[in-house]
Amino acid sequence: MFxxxxxxxxxxxxxxxxxxxxxxxxxxxxxxxEEILSKIGLTASKLPPQGCIEFRKRWTHAGFEERLNGLGFKS
Structure with missing residues (x-):
């Protein structure tokens, strides 16, 4: 992956x-x-929060902010 x-x-x-x-x-x-189900033509009703787009966006953005603030990597 890397x-x-x-x-x-x-x-x-x-x-x-x-x-x-x-x-x-x-x-x-x-x-x-939610995104995967949408790509294959299924709707995602009643997913737990961890399966939703907003969860992914929120925590990906949090990681990006950590990077901007110099966190997440050891010197």
């Missing part, structure tokens, strides 16, 4: 996963369950 040429997409219900994607500037490689 190969710069990778076109791998991953979904998770863990916020740390999306934070790491944000820190690594790889937000485009994460998908929520």
């Amino acid at each position: 190969d710069k040429k990778s076109d791998l997409f991953i979904s998770s219900a863990d916020k740390i996963f999306y934070r790491v994607l944000g820190i690594l500037h790889r937000a485009d490689q994460g998908n929520s369950l």
